[in-house]
Amino acid sequence: MNPLPLPKRFDANEWSIILSLAAGYAALFLPRRLFPFPVSLLIVLFGITVPKLFDATLAVPPFELYDINDYPKLELMDVALHLVYGPFAYFFIYGYARFRIRGPSTIAWIVCCSLLGVGIEWLGTLVGVYTHKNWNLLYSFFVYGCLQGLLLVFSRLWLRSWETTKKRA
């Protein structure tokens, strides 16, 4: 009974998570700052929390649709894996704001980012980060699309709320 087991073997899946984590968070500091820090923090936190929420619902009994890393239960590297999603969420919103995407292009942007997410997940299945049981990449594509749409709505709400507060202050 270990609260947070260590990996069975430190191999490709663990290394890919560590490299993605380092690259993702290093990249967060590179581009010009577009959003106020509290809103950026919310976007990254949303990106980290929602995958954990899905894993805590779909990867556990009675559903058990997929496994992550070496064990069917939560392990230490799962915590690191969830952190990897944060920069992805940030760059999704950053790109949307930076390239001034509006109107029907928004759908194209969501589809492109969902395809990118599916591609990364496919690589993840090759190195053993994800083991699909009753799940496939098509489901992931729709889940990514819906969540990115939600994040877009929420981030616009947060930015508007921030601007209103700033004017009042």
Place this chain on the structure above:
Amino acid sequence: MVLGAYLVATLIIVLVFAYLPKRLHLLELWFNAIVHVYFYTYQFSVLTNLKLVSLPESPDKAAASVAVRFIIFPVIVLLYLQLYDKWKQRSRTAGFAAFVVTGALLLLAQPLFQWTGIIRYSNNGIYWSALAWIVLLGINSGCMTAFRRLVRKELLLP
């Protein structure tokens, strides 16, 4: 039956929350809800790894469990944080009282979850879960204060 009852309870608590006056800023509400869900899911997974709690096998009870864990609990925590924020301004003791009252409420709710079968606790699980809740409420209160400081700093407010 169980799922229906919990969905009605979820709807009621969400409506109560929606219509109550808010003390926290919209960004604070979102931040605190996200932080709570983040730490709560890990807390639950760790307790599951230790075999202190487990989820039901039947899909309808699992769905009720999802509604309770990811909708009702965050709303209760947000209500607690608003109360804590209000009472803390009167005195620290009053703030601590809000902490104790919410902790006790969550502790008392656990036998109900056990009885309806949406969260199954082992013999000592109920006590460890209560302890984890107290820690979680502390983390949420601390994060709320830290985020408020950050927002004030960004807005150049005193």
